[in-house]
Amino acid sequence: MSFVTESPIWRPFTQHALQPGAFKIARAEGAWLEAEDGARFLDAISSWWVITHGHRHPAIMQAIREETERLDQIIFAGFTHEPAEALARRLVALTPPGLDYVFYSDSGSTCVEVAIKMALGFWRNRGEARTRIVALEYGYHGDTIGTMSVGARSPFNAPYEPLLYEVSRIPFPSRGREQETLDALERACRDRPAALLVEPLILGAGGMLIYGADTLAEMKRICARYDVLFIADEVMTGFGRTGTLFACEQAGVVPDIACYAKGLTGGALPLAVTMCKREIFEAHLSPERARAFFHSSSYTANPIACAAALANLDVWATGEPAARVAALCDMQATRIARFADDARFSNVRRLGIVTALDLNVADRGYLATIALDLMRVFNARGLLLRPLGPTIYVFPPYCIEAAELDLVYDAIGEAADCFGRSA
Numbered sequence: 119m120s121f122v123t124e125s126p127i128w129r130p131f132t133q134h135a136l137q138p139g140a141f142k143i144a145r146a147e148g149a150w151l152e153a154e155d156g157a158r159f160l161d162a163i164s165s166w167w168v169i170t171h172g173h174r175h176p177a178i179m180q181a182i183r184e185e186t187e188r189l190d191q192i193i194f195a196g197f198t199h200e201p202a203e204a205l206a207r208r209l210v211a212l213t214p215p216g217l218d219y220v221f222y223s224d225s226g227s228t229c230v231e232v233a234i235k236m237a238l239g240f241w242r243n244r245g246e247a248r249t250r251i252v253a254l255e256y257g258y259h260g261d262t263i264g265t266m267s268v269g270a271r272s273p274f275n276a277p278y279e280p281l282l283y284e285v286s287r288i289p290f291p292s293r294g295r296e297q298e299t300l301d302a303l304e305r306a307c308r309d310r311p312a313a314l315l316v317e318p319l320i321l322g323a324g325g326m327l328i329y330g331a332d333t334l335a336e337m338k339r340i341c342a343r344y345d346v347l348f349i350a351d352e353v354m355t356g357f358g359r360t361g362t363l364f365a366c367e368q369a370g371v372v373p374d375i376a377c378y379a380k381g382l383t384g385g386a387l388p389l390a391v392t393m394c395k396r397e398i399f400e401a402h403l404s405p406e407r408a409r410a411f412f413h414s415s416s417y418t419a420n421p422i423a424c425a426a427a428l429a430n431l432d433v434w435a436t437g438e439p440a441a442r443v444a445a446l447c448d449m450q451a452t453r454i455a456r457f458a459d460d461a462r463f464s465n466v467r468r469l470g471i472v473t474a475l476d477l478n479v480a481d482r483g484y485l486a487t488i489a490l491d492l493m494r495v496f497n498a499r500g501l502l503l504r505p506l507g508p509t510i511y512v513f514p515p516y517c518i519e520a521a522e523l524d525l526v527y528d529a530i531g532e533a534a535d536c537f538g539r540s541a
């Protein structure tokens with residue numbers, strides 16, 4: 119049976135009273151998921167923005183198989199291993215210049231937690247009491263208490279509100295209102311915060327909201343002027359999503375601290391890194407043990423995941439993914455254009471391989487049940503799409519073919535026929 123209703127599993131981001139079941143997937147390949155009974159789903163959101171090239175990329179799978187012949191988890195304090203060493207060297211060479219140190223963890227949330235802790239440790243070890251983080255309206259950085267605190271407040275995190283720490287929130291730089299954001303950032307910087315934390319160029323879970331590279335570059339300049347650390351959360355944007363390998367490249371921005379996860383292994387295994395400038399590492403160097411960076415997770419630098427990431431970087435080094443990304447950007451641009459003047463949608467937009475559009479419905483906001491109605495329509499057509507409230511977005515793996523993308527956009531048109539209304 120490919121639809122499971124009786125299960126002891128409590129699934130993430132799921133209201134079980136409304137969504138009691140789940141499709142049981144037995145096989146994944148390329149852009150497709152296949153259920154036990156043979157039903158197929160086109161994975162048009164790359165399984166929560168994780169898969170880059172496609173499911174089960176042969177070179178990455180092969181590297182994983184080979185590494186299991188040598189290593190499993192190895193303690194990573196006092197000991198190291200070649201997959202982690204080689205990967206760190208490769209990442210330092212690949213990421214914006216100056217990100218010279220690599221701290222390993224295992225998820226997007228943890229690498230952002232690490233970034234925040236690095237920033238606070240940096241200032242403390244320098245003898246400055248700077249603990250405040252500046253963050254963007256609608257931002258999302260994970261679901262731990264620490265990363266929820268820097269993310270936007272919403273019904274999702276309301277139960278934990280008393281535990282969430284305060285941040286300086288600056289408005290999202292929507293088009294025409296960029297100066298408001300920059301002014302707010304400048305005011306916040308005068309209070310000597312520890313760091314600005316942003317998702318560069320596109321805010322994911324906050325609604326696939328896009329802003330300009332010029333604004334990102336200006337944000338970095340303001341931070342530099344006030345000696346505020348700039349943290350880029352590239353967990354979603356990293357590894358090609360925005361059309362370049364990393365989003366910060368488009369703004370010529372070198373972050374002081376950068377977070378990468380999801381696409382680091384091509385999506386095959388959990389692995390994350392927080393990379394930082396030399397001065398942040400060196401601020402933690404001291405004969406006093408208390409100044410060390412006290413963070414670890416049991417699975418830090420898992421060798422098999424590092425081997426998968428190395429294989430992924432080898433795949434990128436062939437140039438093929440960059441060419442596929444460029445082609446996919448064009449394919450996405452032509453397909454989303456068909457809705458540009460469709461009155462049932464607003465804010466039709468694209469950045470890199472990501473497109474998004476807001477269906478005009480009465481029920482808006484994060485928890486709008488329209489998302490579930492839409493999801494059912496898409497699932498019934500063999501598509502995996504997971505709208506964010508009324509925002510439908512397409513975030514495909516790079517292997518998707520033109521005809522497959524057409525299925526996605528046809529279904530979006532049909533969904534609008536069912537639920538959309540002219541604004």
Ligand code: PMP
Binds near residue numbers: 226
């Ligand atoms: N930061 C961003 C920008 C993300 O999009 C996500 C996940 N969607 C996270 C952090 C958290 O990553 P994870 O789910 O791996 O903890």
